[in-house]
Amino acid sequence: MIIAKNLTVSLSGKTIVHGVSLEAKAGEITAIVGPNGSGKTTTLKAIAGELASKGEITLNGKDIRKLEPWQLAVKRAVLPQAATIAFPFTVREIVRLGLTVGPNRHADRIDTITAEALAAVDLAGFAGRFYQELSGGEQQRVQLARVLSQIWEPTLEGEPCFLMLDEPVSALDIRHQLTIMRLARRYCQGGGGVIAVMHDLNLTAMFADQMVMMKNGRIERSGPPSKVMTDDAMEAVFSCRMCINGVPSAGVPFVLPHTASA
Incomplete structure (x- = not known):
């Protein structure tokens, strides 16, 4: 498990992430969503140990700041934008x-x-x-x-490994978007975990087990997509009114872009 408590990140004297706390469990895809500039990538980089931060970050119970670079690298791998x-x-x-x-x-x-x-x-x-x-x-x-x-094996020495993916499907066609998200799901099924910064809300709803919704460097809501993705929450975070609907057979929420209005 990855646990971040009261995570704060400042860059060039400006605080970008304000006291963020989240958990990412093995066997689950945790998606971080939010508008541009909401602190998603900064949060991911801090959790990965790539940015200096205040607060606590542990990977499988170990303080990441006390791990040697190679010890961290064999337990988590980061895909940049x-x-x-x-x-x-x-x-x-x-x-x-x-x-x-x-x-x-x-x-x-x-x-x-x-x-x-x-x-x-x-x-x-x-x-x-x-x-x-x-x-x-x-x-x-x-x-x-x-x-x-x-981190080819999803587990190493009895502990889960984590893929950290920053917008992993941003440049891909729909077929390959699904290829990558299914790959992430298989990695979780093998005992690993995935944290992904996402912009596609429909793919997030389809594949994420947990959803962290950020705005202005803070977490606004978190939980399963079916609980987090509501009309009011989406408008509050994205400043855009949209209609959240559900697929009756699966109960997976989805967004109809043509219903959105600024």
Whole structure:
């Protein structure tokens, strides 16, 4: 489990995240949603240990600030919003970067894991291609394959590992959006956990077990999507009136964009 208590982050003298507390459990997808500038990415980076913060952050009961970088890296992997590669690496070389974490990890399985990670993101056969030659969506999936290979097993030494994904489907078509969200679900079913910053509210409602709704660096509401996604809550957070509906057969809420009005 990942637990953040009273998390506060300041950048350039300005407080971006104000006293945020949340839990992300193994076996669940925890989605962080909210308007642009609400502090979602900053919160994710702080929980991942990539930004200095005040408050408490523990991963499986251990203070992340007391872990060695490699100890943290073998238990959580972070997909950023964007990644810039300056040199002409092949796809295979990018994915293998995720397998350099920790002492002698997967030394005898590098080729196998690389191939399986690429297949998992629907990029089988792309290993020899140059990263810069790919489309934006393909590059995003290569980066996800790298992150996935970093914590290939959802559990390690009896403890869950966590994928931390910042807008993992932002550049993808609907087919590959579903591919990635189903991959996240399988990772949770294997005993791991996922924290994802999301903008697509329908995908969030379909796949998230827990939803954290942020505005102005604070959590406004949290809980299962069926409880969090109400007309009034959505208007308060997004400053946009919209209609939340439910699918009778599954009870999964969904948003009809054409009903939204500023």
